[in-house]
Amino acid sequence: MMRSTRYLLAAALLLAASPFLLPAPAAHAESVQMKVRQEQHFNLPRRGLSMAQVEREYGAPERKLQTRGGDTRLHPPIHRWEYPTYIVYFERSHVIHAVLRTPGPHSI
Numbered sequence: 001m002m003r004s005t006r007y008l009l010a011a012a013l014l015l016a017a018s019p020f021l022l023p024a025p026a027a028h029a030e031s032v033q034m035k036v037r038q039e040q041h042f043n044l045p046r047r048g049l050s051m052a053q054v055e056r057e058y059g060a061p062e063r064k065l066q067t068r069g070g071d072t073r074l075h076p077p078i079h080r081w082e083y084p085t086y087i088v089y090f091e092r093s094h095v096i097h098a099v100l101r102t103p104g105p106h107s108i
Contacts, residue, residue: 044086044098051079051093058083 045054055061061081070077079090082101089097 045095049095
C-alpha cells in the first residue's frame with residue numbers, strides 16, 4: 001500500500017510540474033507565425049516549380065541531399081536542395097515547400 005501511494009504522489013507531482021517542463025505552445029506558435037511572415041518577404045521558389053525551373057531561376061544549390069522515401073506509392077520520393085539562406089523540398093520533381101535556413105539549437 002505504501003509503495004502505490006508513493007507512485008501516485010510521484011505521478012501527481014510530475015503532472016503538476018509538466019507545464020513548467022514542457023515548452024509553452026503559445027510561444028512556439030508565435031515563433032512559427034513570425035518565421036512564416038519573415039519567409040513571405042523573401043524570394044523563395046514557389047510551390048509547383050520543376051527542378052529545372054528552380055535551377056534556372058535560382059541557380060545551382062550548394063548541396064543536393066540524398067533522396068528520401070520513394071519506397072511505395074504512398075511515400076513518394078522527397079528531394080532536398082540546400083541553398084545558402086533557404087532549403088527547397090521537392091516531391092518527385094516539383095517544389096512542395098521552401099523554408100529559410102535557421103540555426104539549430106546546437107549551432108552556437
